[in-house]
Amino acid sequence: MDDLYAMGIFIVPPLTPPPTPPPDFPEDLQDQELTEPSVTISKNGRLYDLELYEDQYPWPIDSEARERQQHVHDVLIAYFGGSLWHAPITSQLGLVLDIGTGTGCWAFHFADELTSVRVHAIDSVVLQTNLVPLNLEIDIDNVSKYSDWHTMYQDVDFAHIGRMGHRIQNLGNVVNGIARCGKPGAWAEFVDWIVEFQTDQNCPVRQWCKDMKDALSHYGYDLDLPLEYENTLKEKGFSSVKTIDHRIPLSLEDSRHTMTSKKVVQIWAESLVEFSLEPMTAKLGYSAEYVHALCSAVYLTIVNGHTDGYLNWRVVYGQIPRYDNQQVLRAWKNFFGCF
Numbered sequence: 001m002d003d004l005y006a007m008g009i010f011i012v013p014p015l016t017p018p019p020t021p022p023p024d025f026p027e028d029l030q031d032q033e034l035t036e037p038s039v040t041i042s043k044n045g046r047l048y049d050l051e052l053y054e055d056q057y058p059w060p061i062d063s064e065a066r067e068r069q070q071h072v073h074d075v076l077i078a079y080f081g082g083s084l085w086h087a088p089i090t091s092q093l094g095l096v097l098d099i100g101t102g103t104g105c106w107a108f109h110f111a112d113e114l115t116s117v118r119v120h121a122i123d124s125v126v127l128q129t130n131l132v133p134l135n136l137e138i139d140i141d142n143v144s145k146y147s148d149w150h151t152m153y154q155d156v157d158f159a160h161i162g163r164m165g166h167r168i169q170n171l172g173n174v175v176n177g178i179a180r181c182g183k184p185g186a187w188a189e190f191v192d193w194i195v196e197f198q199t200d201q202n203c204p205v206r207q208w209c210k211d212m213k214d215a216l217s218h219y220g221y222d223l224d225l226p227l228e229y230e231n232t233l234k235e236k237g238f239s240s241v242k243t244i245d246h247r248i249p250l251s252l253e254d255s256r257h258t259m260t261s262k263k264v265v266q267i268w269a270e271s272l273v274e275f276s277l278e279p280m281t282a283k284l285g286y287s288a289e290y291v292h293a294l295c296s297a298v299y300l301t302i303v304n305g306h307t308d309g310y311l312n313w314r315v316v317y318g319q320i321p322r323y324d325n326q327q328v329l330r331a332w333k334n335f336f337g338c339f
Contacts, residue, residue: 073105150177204297238318253305
């Protein structure tokens, strides 16, 4: 792997995105007091949650991380033409969950647009703003640790699960919980990314994926887990399950790109150091300098068009079945065995 240095790899500073104007906060906001992590630790110039970074959340929680998550959300929403979900929701929504909310960008945006809907944003990491719409509540909870997390919620109409499913134990707990607290006809929607390759061509992007999968496996994460979303929903009895793959060429030289799709790949590439630094140094024993060099090599490969891969933004949704009266009667008969 020292060949990265032989290739003349050097650290390329990330492109600085244009400043994002602050949102026009609506009048119906509440100031929710959120507890900051009680103990933090500084490593390699970044701030981490001391209680979580060693085995659960090995990523920064500082203002730079929060700003990047906000920027990722803004770019993705622009890429999807302003749409916040893909599931064919037709009924009126009352209660919505945003599981793995991160900074709460999606939940804030959703609650701000649909003010009559109650929204709960759930995460084990404190990254959220303390200024939220009146119809949004932040719940600091670890759905991967407690199988009964769903008991806090009843009659859920829609559950949005964003970029948290890579952790293996999350998937079963999340799907089981939604199936128990969701209404008949409620929808669940997973969104997550996968890196895909067309050939076996050796390149820094492939090396990064290999190393990252290895590092994250020590935390119980699996970068290929989004491949299991569809089957898991079906196995748990969800209906109308559908997978939508948005394959965006990793090469910025690809002629199929739009300005927005290029921005999606660019901001993903710029975030690799933040995403990789702690897992690779702590679990693989790499130096911080090497991780920076590897991520810079990935960035150069993408900018110069020397990769045939795709950044696949995968969406998988499914619906809790609706039961007619005859189905309910048969279920009761089977349960009691009295007919």
